[in-house]
Amino acid sequence: xxxxxxxxxxxxxxxxxxxxxxxxxxxxxxxxxxxxxxxxxxxxxxxxxxxxxxxxxxxxxxxxxxxxxxxxxxxxxxxxxxxxxxxxxxxxxxxxxxxxxxxxxxxxxxxxxxxxxxxxxxxxxxxxxxxxxxxxxxxxxxxxxxxxxxxxxxxxxxxxxxxxxxxxxxxxxxxxxxxxxxxxxxxxxxxxxxxxxxxxxxxxxxxxxxxxxxxxxxxxxxxxxxxxxxxxxxxxxxxxxxxxxxxxxxxxxxxxxxxxxxxxxxxxxxxxxxxxxxxxxxxxxxxxxxxxxxxxxxxxxxxxxxxxxxxxxxxxxxxxxxxxxxxxxxxxxxxxxxxxxxxxxxxxxxxxxxxxxxxxxxxxxxxxxxxxxxxxxxxxxxxxxxxxxxxxxxxxxxxxxxxxxxxxxxxxxxxxxxxxxxxxxxxxxxxxxxxxxxxxxxxxxxxxxxxxxxxxxxxxxxxxxxxxxxxxxxxxxxxxxxxxxxxxxxxxxxxxxxxxxxxxxxxxxxxxxxxx
Amino acid sequence: xxxxxxxxxxxxxxxxxxxxxxxxxxxxxxxxxxxxxxxxxxxxxxxxxxxxxxxxxxxxxxxxxxxxxxxxxxxxxxxxxxxxxxxxxxxxxxxxxxxxxxxxxxxxxxxxxxxxxxxxxxxxxxxxxxxxxxxxxxxxxxxxxxxxx
Numbered sequence: 128x129x130x131x132x133x134x135x136x137x138x139x140x141x142x143x144x145x146x147x148x149x150x151x152x153x154x155x156x157x158x159x160x161x162x163x164x165x166x167x168x169x170x171x172x173x174x175x176x177x178x179x180x181x182x183x184x185x186x187x188x189x190x191x192x193x194x195x196x197x198x199x200x201x202x203x204x205x206x207x208x209x210x211x212x213x214x215x216x217x218x219x220x221x222x223x224x225x226x227x228x229x230x231x232x233x234x235x236x237x238x239x240x241x242x243x244x245x246x247x248x249x250x251x252x253x254x255x256x257x258x259x260x261x262x263x264x265x266x267x268x269x270x271x272x273x274x275x276x277x278x279x280x281x282x283x284x285x286x287x288x289x290x291x292x293x294x295x296x297x298x299x300x301x302x303x304x305x306x307x308x309x310x311x312x313x314x315x316x317x318x319x320x321x322x323x324x325x326x327x328x329x330x331x332x333x334x335x336x337x338x339x340x341x342x343x344x345x346x347x348x349x350x351x352x353x354x355x356x357x358x359x360x361x362x363x364x365x366x367x368x369x370x371x372x373x374x375x376x377x378x379x380x381x382x383x384x385x386x387x388x389x390x391x392x393x394x395x396x397x398x399x400x401x402x403x404x405x406x407x408x409x410x411x412x413x414x415x416x417x418x419x420x421x422x423x424x425x426x427x428x429x430x431x432x433x434x435x436x437x438x439x440x441x442x443x444x445x446x447x448x449x450x451x452x453x454x455x456x457x458x459x460x461x462x463x464x465x466x467x468x469x470x471x472x473x474x475x476x477x478x479x480x481x482x483x484x485x486x487x488x489x490x491x492x493x494x495x496x497x498x499x500x501x502x503x504x505x506x507x508x509x510x511x512x513x514x515x516x517x518x519x520x521x522x523x524x525x526x527x528x529x530x531x532x533x534x535x536x537x538x539x540x541x542x543x544x545x546x547x548x549x550x551x552x553x554x555x556x557x558x559x560x561x562x563x564x565x566x567x568x569x570x571x572x573x574x575x576x577x578x579x580x581x582x583x584x585x586x587x588x589x590x591x592x593x594x595x596x597x598x599x600x601x602x603x604x605x606x607x608x609x610x611x612x613x614x615x616x617x618x619x620x621x622x623x624x625x626x627x628x629x630x631x632x633x634x635x636x637x638x639x640x641x642x643x
Numbered sequence: 644x645x646x647x648x649x650x651x652x653x654x655x656x657x658x659x660x661x662x663x664x665x666x667x668x669x670x671x672x673x674x675x676x677x678x679x680x681x682x683x684x685x686x687x688x689x690x691x692x693x694x695x696x697x698x699x700x701x702x703x704x705x706x707x708x709x710x711x712x713x714x715x716x717x718x719x720x721x722x723x724x725x726x727x728x729x730x731x732x733x734x735x736x737x738x739x740x741x742x743x744x745x746x747x748x749x750x751x752x753x754x755x756x757x758x759x760x761x762x763x764x765x766x767x768x769x770x771x772x773x774x775x776x777x778x779x780x781x782x783x784x785x786x787x788x789x790x791x792x
Contacts, residue, residue: 278706278740280650295741305740308707324739 225333403634693791
């Protein structure tokens with residue numbers, strides 16, 4: 128590495144010192160000397176940007192990404208909010224309610240644009256939405272005449288025939304049948320037109336309500352509520368199964384949002400939250416994952432052999448500290464090295480998150496096959512770690528339940544402690560889950576990151592987070608409840624949350640910044 | 644089965660008493676919603692003199708939903724596939740309950756006069772039509788002579 132004129136904004140913060148005390152994570156000094164990739168002799172400054180991170184327990188704090196001004200909306204909220212918009216539009220534009228709804232739908236619920244266009248060129252807007260502002264009620268035929276309904280071919284007194292502004296008359300029953308069939312047909316019924324061939328006059332909501340039965344109208348209303356979300360770029364459905372809520376984000380361009388059901392998802396692609404990696408990287412990664420041989424993927428993802436007795440092991444819990452049930456050998460599930468090397472007590476250092484290409488091949492000339500193999504090795508390196516976290520994440524529900532049990536147990540052990548006193552466990556578990564969820568995607572991000580200073584720093588932060596997350600996981604899973612050290616857990620939780628936040632901030636703002 | 648709606652009865656009656664030129668539609672005796680249709684190939688089209696058999700069925704929701712129509716006679720046409728299915732807007736999203744069997748059959752007859760290779764159902768035929776119109780027309784004429792007798 129040549130002398131560089133760059134400043135590295137290390138998201139490392141002095142608030143990390145808060146975690147000092149009994150816990151020693153090995154190195155908090157910003158890369159130990161064994162750490163070849165990160166040489167402090169260079170002209171690199173580590174800028175301590177720390178600010179006391181108050182409210183680290185605030186759930187929103189972890190999502191404090193750009194413009195995260197989002198609200199979660201239940202099915203009821205959606206209907207209310209939708210109605211509010213329609214009423215507002217009705218009041219501002221002075222158009223009937225049914226037409227206000229039609230206009231908003233034609234403008235994908237972009238009220239501001241509708242208002243601007245409407246006052247700018249009213250006729251264009253009206254034409255775009257296929258409505259008639261001067262004539263929006265059902266007309267009756269001439270009561271003095273007999274008329275034949277063109278649909279059922281029955282003869283009626285003109286007073287019983289209906290039409291829209293286009294004066295294409297139909298008997299009431301046929302109009303009802305027609306609209307009900309349209310409603311049964313799906314959401315396209317919101318654009319139902321006069322039943323005459325090539326006639327474009329829209330049947331608006333008020334008219335639909337007037338004529339169809341209750342059951343069909345309720346289906347119709349559901350379609351309207353759905354269109355409110357589906358057509359609206361500022362609202363997205365929560366992807367969690369059976370949640371049914373939607374999240375509203377006024378800017379429409381933020382990344383991670385959290386629904387009330389605690390599901391975190393990406394507002395861009397609608398998938399589970401995947402910071403720090405981008406939507407396009409995720410798509411590439413998932414495609415790659417699919418392409419790799421299924422069996423190999425399954426085997427690598429699900430089993431490993433004990434480094435000592437070679438027995439196949441399938442991991443069924445979150446912690447990476449493994450003890451072989453056969454030979455009692457303790458090792459790390461990620462790098463498969465002796466666990467002793469991971470503890471700070473033995474002076475070891477936790478660095479199994481890193482992929483070191485130079486260790487794999489130092490030769491100069493490579494055949495295509497070797498390149499391919501190296502590429503696969505590189506991919507498997509990242510994939511294994513990704514799959515690891517993915518698997519731990521799937522045990523999330525179990526983890527939450529366990530935490531609830533532990534909290535109950537604790538309140539029973541100490542009758543003076545209330546629920547508030549043990550709430551820290553819940554927070555610790557939530558932080559653990561958040562860290563795991565993000566760590567999973569840091570490997571996707573890392574895989575696509577070019578070798579260099581930024582990657583070194585990123586991996587350093589990742590490693591740091593891995594270590595604290597692992598520590599937290601271990602405390603929560605292996606310590607018996609009665610030995611829970613409240614302060615230690617709170618400190619570790621806080622330390623993990625800070626590290627996570629810094630990693631995410633760092634990767635979204637760029638870790639290496641050109642010096643001005 | 645529910646009784647036949649008055650509309651279907653009236654339409655059938657009119658189709659039999661005043662059939663449109665070159666078109667005949669008669670309901671089956673055992674199912675009055677199922678029609679046997681014969682369309683004569685329009686003059687000055689490659690289908691001239693051909694006699695094309697079709698079947699037409701009126702679903703329960705008719706006229707709120709369009710009738711189902713298909714060719715039984717083999718035909719070389721860019722908007723009609725090997726199974727006899729027809730690509731015609733009024734048989735799908737442009738259907739209106741104010742249309743009738745008569746208008747549908749007249750539209751099919753018109754489709755024979757003016758094939759539309761830009762909105763194809765049978766891709767290979769449409770391709771042929773666009774690359775070598777004369778060749779395609781000759782082939783359609785040949786098929787008419789062989790199959791539509």
